[in-house]
Amino acid sequence: MIGTVVRSAWIALRRDRAAVALSFVVPIVFFSIFALMFGGGQKSGVPRVDLIVVDEDGSEISRRLLAALAAEPALRPRAAPRARPGAPPAPLYDRAAAEAAVRAGEVPLALVVPRGFGDRPLTFARGAEGTPSLLLLADRADPIAPQVVQGLVQKVSFSALGDLFLAGGLEALDSWGAEFTGAQRERFDQMVAFLREQGGLRARSQEGADGAGMPIPVEVRDLTGEGKKSPLVTFYALGLGVMFLLFSAAGAGGALIEERESGTLDRLLSTRLTMGRLLTGKLLFLTSMGLAQITVMFVWGQLVFGVDLVGHLPGFLLMATTTALAASAFGLVLAAVCRTRKQLVAVSNLVILSISALGGSMFPRFLMPEAIQKVSLAAFNSWALEGFLDVFWREEAFHAALPEAAVLVLWAAVFFALALKIARGWERV
Amino acid sequence: MPAVEIRSLAKSFGALRALDGVDLELARGEVLGLLGPNGAGKSTLVRSLIGRVRPDRGTIRLFGRDADAPGARDVIGYVPQEIALYPHLTPRENLAAFGRFQGLEGDALALAVERGLAFASLADRAHEPIESFSGGMKRRLNLAAGIPHAPRLVLLDEPTVGVDPQSRERIYGMIGELRAGGAAILYTTHYMEEAERLCDRVAVIDHGRVIAVGTRDELVRSTVGGGKELILDAVEAFPAEAATALAAEGALVERRRLRLATAAAPASAVARVLALCERHGVAVADLHLESPTLQSVFLHLTGRELRE
Structure with missing residues (x-):
């Protein structure tokens, strides 16, 4: 009797094309759409984040940081609007233009490196006081992108600005009364030079800090969610x-x-x-x-x-x-x-x-x-x-x-x- | 100039010939019954008249005008077999809606609505949504909603299906009023008694062709004849030999029942049939004479009962 119920239900389902479509086609279509959205279209599991960069500082350190960010596969930074083929290159974004672009939804994020950043880029050793924060202008409709960029800023800071960390560390030890011999100082200077030189080469490394501790302070400003x-x-x-x-x-x-x-x-x-x-x-x-x-x-x-x-x-x-x-x-x-x-x-x-x-x-x-x-x-x-x-x-x-x-x-x-x-x-x- | 003039109308749906050269006329003020079994082509014919079917060939003229000429179909009032009303609207709102669809406005519309309510005998329920109405009440309103513009040609498609005898009588009365108002009516039905009672003439349609048209008496005379019809019921189904012999006498034999038009000499026909039955060992359960009906005509013409 139970078998008859099951058999009748299967026969009815088979003869009802609409029900068959609902039962089998919908899940397949959905699976395909979501698979395409979140993985099928990319080799990496993380989608690339479009990012405008504004270098108000223009120092060697800010350039090194931005170059390291540009080398990150998860980011797609640009400093100027895309020019049409054959047209002269567009002027670089300034802070206002970057803010307008984020508000208009052209990109989810803009990273502004403020003037003076290169003088005091790290909170490490000296404390956060007096260290100008990077400014991340964000469209909070995308809650993930700001976190990705914050993490990557911290990560590349270790690889691209490793010499500054070491120099900062030594400065801190000095200030706490550590006595280094001449030979030790010379060796440290060599290491700082080596790290500065290697910083660019290692920018492509996939390993590194995850941004915890925030040695480079980043202030996130939510443009679209404000108010x-x-x-x-x-x-x-x-x-x-x-x-x-x-x-x-x-x-x-x-x-x-x-x-x-x-x-x-x-x-x-x-x-x-x-x-x-x-x-x-x-x-x-x-x-x-x-x-x-x-x-x-x-x-x-x-x-x-x-x-x-x-x-x-x-x-x-x-x-x-x-x-x-x-x-x-x-x-x-x-x-x-x-x-x-x-x-x-x-x-x-x-x-x-x-x-x-x-x-x-x-x-x-x-x-x-x-x-x-x-x-x-x-x-x-x-x-x-x-x-x-x-x-x-x-x-x-x-x-x-x-x-x-x-x-x-x-x-x-x-x-x-x-x-x-x-x-x-x-x-x- | 007739109200409807159909010539050589043909329509096929794939391999199915729904209409196969139909010729038919409906005079002004006439009630013409359209009889035919399911699938005979009645609906296709009616849908051709209202313009929902595009014929493969042939012509339809309405009061002398080509049916496809602009505004030619404005003379039609169509009452479908289904209850084609808005169930959440009241009778008044339904009548007003269909009146507007027929181009009525202002006083003319208001008058048509009042007339429709009276016509359907629903004035006292005019403000209730119709979804809770009985089948008969909906049928009456269904009819009234087809004619707010006082059409000169009314197409009624089985207007009494599924209604109680009392409502049926009321619908007959409504059709009588339409007729008295001078409208020509094409009346599609399965009920022979309705056709006999209401229609001036009857057209029998089968396999997409009109196979007979005339008044009841004309049809009877031209098919089963003017005499009585002999009906004989056997105890068991007729043996093949007996059926053949009886068919040779002009009888229609169907399992246990035999029908034979007896013309002017019923006694001799009865004697011949009984003799044949005795010769072939057919035991007779019942035998009587009937005046021929449209049912007999239909059976004679198509070899089938209307309900088949």
């Missing part, structure tokens, strides 16, 4: 909000399938209502519903979690409307492609979860390998997230999100045209 009560909540509210809109639009778009199955569509299309008008009506309904849903979600976020909705209202309305529009048009495509509700559930789960992962709803796009970041631009929701991040995270003015909003409107037009083309296929058989 936010709950920066991470804001980030995830955006990611989840966009994903939620997609699911909501796909589910509500399923009303079209129900109308087709119930015969209501036959009746509707026997009236003066055309398929174009019907889908336009559905699109407007879905968009207004999506806008209402995400508004309610953010109002709740403001009341309970301190997400600053009121302070970003114009940008929010721009991005929420265009995102809801694009998501609704996308939902109509899914509803037009699928023949039954069951199919719609299977297809929308597969597609929406995939593009949400790819588009950055689950993990920030800048944590993904560069190739995947480029591919993710094909997921229209990545534009929605970028626009929301411009407004809420990078605190940019309303018009900064206009390009993303424009792209979303374009996506909406493409999706709507596609949905209409498919739906017209079954309007008259």
Whole structure:
């Protein structure tokens, strides 16, 4: 009897293609996407961090430190904006330009070596007092990158500035009353010279200090999270909000399938209502519903979690409307492609979860390998997230999100045209 | 100029010929019954009329205009077999929605809604969502929602399926009102008694072709004849030899039942059949004479019961 239950269930599963897809294809697709994001695309397990470097000090020591950082495989530092082929090289970043680039989301981090750093680079032996800190300007949307850079600064300090450590150590021993003979001093000087010389050669070493103890002080300034009560909540509210809109639009778009199955569509299309008008009506309904849903979600976020909705209202309305529009048009495509509700559930789960992962709803796009970041631009929701991040995270003015909003409107037009083309296929058989 | 004029209409879905050269006319103010077993082509024909099926060939004219001409189908009121209504809306809201879809606005719409509520006998439930309504109430509203614009041509697709006798009578009354208002009605049904009761003429459709059209009496005369029909039930199924011999007399033999149109001389037909039964050892369980019905006509024309 139990065997019959098992057998019937397997037969039913096998004959239900949607269920088969959900059961087997979704896990495979997800595994593949996440594997590509976090390892498949790179030899190293750690993604490379884009970093702007600003050398205000210009000393030999600051140059040695930055050269050692440049040799680190986990970093991709640049001192000037990338010039177009054939164009003259762009001027070096200064502190203000670097800050603007981080705020704009071009890079997650900028490292500023302040004037005077080369005179007193190490806290070692002399204490932190009077040692100018390196300044790390950070976009806290990426919580990992600042820690990676801090660690690497400490690591390369041992390899690239080893002579300074030794010299500092001797100076400290001197100050504590240690008596060195002339021969000992000469030998120490040779070792300092050797370490200075070797510093550059050993910069590529994978072994070394992990930054603990912070012999080079690094001050991290969170540019994008400044003034936010709950920066991470804001980030995830955006990611989840966009994903939620997609699911909501796909589910509500399923009303079209129900109308087709119930015969209501036959009746509707026997009236003066055309398929174009019907889908336009559905699109407007879905968009207004999506806008209402995400508004309610953010109002709740403001009341309970301190997400600053009121302070970003114009940008929010721009991005929420265009995102809801694009998501609704996308939902109509899914509803037009699928023949039954069951199919719609299977297809929308597969597609929406995939593009949400790819588009950055689950993990920030800048944590993904560069190739995947480029591919993710094909997921229209990545534009929605970028626009929301411009407004809420990078605190940019309303018009900064206009390009993303424009792209979303374009996506909406493409999706709507596609949905209409498919739906017209079954309007008259 | 007829309300509907269909000529040589054909439509195939892959290898299936759903319509195979249909010719049919529906006069103004006439009620034409469309009878046919499942898969005969009724739905394809109706869906061609409302424009949801694109025929491979043939023409449809509505009140003299090509059906595909702009606005030509505005004269149609379509009532699908399914309850094609919005379940969360009230009768008033449903009627208003479908009225707007038919292009009505303002006073004309308000008037159509009131008329529809009265027509469906739902004025006292006008403000309740219809999801909790009985099947009969939904059917009545389903019919009313198809005609807010007072169409000159009404397509009714099995409008009484699954309703209780009381609601069915009310729907018959509604159809009578439509007819009295001068609308031409194409009435698709499985129920012979409905066709006999409501329709001026009946078209029998099978395998995508209209195989007979006429009034009930015309169809009876041209198929089973004007006389009585002999019905004989055997105790067991007819042996093959007996079936062959009886078929030679013009009888339709189906397992244990025999039907024979007796024309003007039922007594001699009864005698001949009984003699053949005795000769072939067929034990008779029951024998009676019936006036022919559309059921007999349908069986004669298609060799099948309508419900097959």
